[in-house]
Amino acid sequence: TSMAVSNISSLTPGSFILSGIPGLEAVQVWISLPFCTMYIIAIMGNFGLIYLIYSEDALHRPMYIFLALLSFTDVLMCSSTLPNTLFIFWFNLKEIDFKACLVQMFFVHTFTGMESGMLMLMALDRYVAICFPLRYGTILTNPIIAKAGLLTFLRGVMLVIPFTFLTKRLPYCRGNLIPHTYCDHMSVAKVSCGNVKVNAVYGLMVALLIGGFDILCVTVSYTMILKAVVSLKSVDARQKAFGTCTAHLCAIVITYVPAFFTLFTHRFGGHTIPPHIHIIMANLYLLLPPTMNPIVYGVKTKQIRNCVIRFFLQKKDASSQNI
Secondary structure: OHHHHHHHHHOOOOEEEEOOOOOOHHHHHHHHHHHHHHHHHHHHHHHHHHHHHHHOHHHOOHHHHHHHHHHHHHHHHHHOOHHHHHHHHHHOOOEEEHHHHHHHHHHHHHHHHHHHHHHHHHHHHHHHHHHOHHHHHHHOOHHHHHHHHHHHHHHHHHHHHHHHHHHHOOOOOOOOEEOOOOOOHHHHHOOOOOOOHHHHHHHHHHHHHHHHHHHHHHHHHHHHHHHHHHOOOOHHHHHHHHHHHHHHHHHHHHHHHHHHHHHHHHHHOOOOOOHHHHHHHHHHHHHHHHHHHHHHHHHHOHHHHHHHHHHHHHHHHHHHHHO
16 A cells, blocks of 8 residues: 555656647747736726725625625636736746646636636526515525625535545656646646546536536526516516626626536547637636626626716716816
8 A cells, every 4th residue: 555655656746837728839929918908807897896896885785796706706716827827828937836736726616616606696696686576685685695605615615625636646657748728627637647537527527516506596597587577567677677687697608608618628529629729718718707797797787887987977076176
């Protein structure tokens, strides 16, 4: 047993080399420009949204508190990979410590699980608001929102922790080059010369437990919402009810389409999808939702749009008075 442990530890590399985007190394500097622009928009947009929700009393409602939690998750999710990716593109800093790689892998999958959970909670919020409007404030109290957010975080942590142990136990005798821009669970596991079937099965199981369960809840919620809205007699009431869901439906599409593309191509389309397409989509899967969510909610949500306009008008009035 001690010899087996010694052999496995001797086959554990001190560090990995992240190759970047395979086949596009010569143009990675140019690829970094839209990535960096999107990252700046994501950071500024989400922190701006969080500040707006915090400072405006009109936005101290469950829907916007969930949106603030989603924005905070978005910032953490894209920040777990993008700075490291940009360092690879700009400075050719490709080496990452083995333990640091495991930590990054843990955070990437935890935050993506939280992102999915937040979208699910926001769908339940819309269900309660539209189907039980008179009890909305009493059902979704601040303690309930806090507990729901905490449970979503703990769910991700508990399901993702085994990734690190399953990856750490593998022998790495094929070298230490990872054809990726960040440490993803299956990208790291595929470098191993050991049996990664357990990793693949558990990874798919976690994706189904988190993504599958959340999509089921979202589908059931919006089915009930659709039934409730169709039964409304007033056309204006129908339009208003649909209007409150538009931004959330856009966020769901932006999040889940690249997520499932990345998930299934990683496991089933490895020989049909070019590697650079897969890596670019894997990066967009972590970058596109944080970039687009503040824009979508800012444009599609009337209350947020009005608060933004009022905020800038107040700033303009204040600056004109100082002059």
